Amino acid sequence: MSRVYLDWNATAPLRLEARAAMAEAFDVIGNPSSVHAEGRAAKMLLERSREEIAEALGASRADIVFTSGSTEAAALALEGQGLACAGVEHDCVRAWCEETLAADVQGRVTVPDPAHATLQMANSETGVIQDLPQGLAVSDMTQGFGKIPLAFDWMGVRAGFVSAHKLGGPRGIGALILAEGEDRPARLRGGGQEQGRRAGTENLAAIAGFAAAARAAQSDLAAGIAERLAEMRDHLLRRLEDHDGNTMFPGRESRRLPQTLSILTPGWKGETQVMQMDLAGFAVSAGSACSSGKVRSSGVLRAMGVAEQDAGCALRVSFGGTTTPEELDRFAEAWLSARARWQSKKGR
Structure with missing residues (x-):
């Protein structure tokens, strides 16, 4: 058998929609930072994909910063923030936080000071979904995005991050989500890409696949x-x-x-x-x-x-x-x- x-x-297995979107994006030859027609076509695909991912996240008022995945996005979100977290968090979060929050026997975490804490949306091992408090500094949304409904603009979270391959997109692409008025200094410097927050030419094919997977996941949830x-x-x-x-x-x-x-x-x-x-x-x-x-x-x-x-x-x-x-x-x-x-x- x-x-x-x-x-x-x-x-997650690569969705057919993501595969098709990536194949089409490979034919877009321009660099999104170039000003000629080919570059403008690449830029148009990049920004359309950004808008589609923001729509799937319910993050119309947020900034989407593309990264290589959740681990890099977590570092962007958490470095220098001095936040508290619980031991149920993923290693990429715990590496930047002080483990002062406790989980109960069912994996639920209470956050007494949300403005100085990070809390995952859902746990990758147990599947436990947390109740995210208003004003939370950062949330790891990697396992929740595309599996349960969410609306970033209404959650009251200042920053979050996701990864495409958890919902059927390609590996090696993720995003940091910053609420309106929130900012983070660049860790990768050298260019003005991603609003100056992450230097390096964007992985256009992977981003297009990410957007297609996000759209398909939202359709599945609606069904x-x-x-x-x-x-x-x-x-x-x-x-x-x-x-x-x-x-x-x-x-x-x-x-x-x-x-x-x-x-x-x-x-x-x-x-x-x-x-x-x-x-x-x-x-x-x-x-x-x-x-x-x-x-x-x-x-x-x-x-x-x-x-x-x-x-x-x-x-x-x-x-x-x-x-x-x-x-x-x-x-x-x-x-x-x-x-x-x-x-x-x-x-x-």
């Missing part, structure tokens, strides 16, 4: 994809649930992304599960994909109060619009068989 890809939170995926997630949870309470689902009592499920069976290493599922034909993850291919104990789960020895026993299943219920049922059967084998060996 064909392999089943269930690691969409690491990177009710989130509700359909949430039903599939909950069906999978019920199939995997171990009624003796051994297997847990971190964050299950919180509002979560519709297509993300964290599965934790104490004593059964996540790394082992990933390899067993890979051999069975399923691509899943033990957590964030940003650790140079290393499988390690989850800092997110530790921040939620999971014991060190158990935080390395989680498996993440994430899927999307082309995933079928039959594929999730096949995964459930393979995983349950593997768990039964592990329990049998453990009981010897």
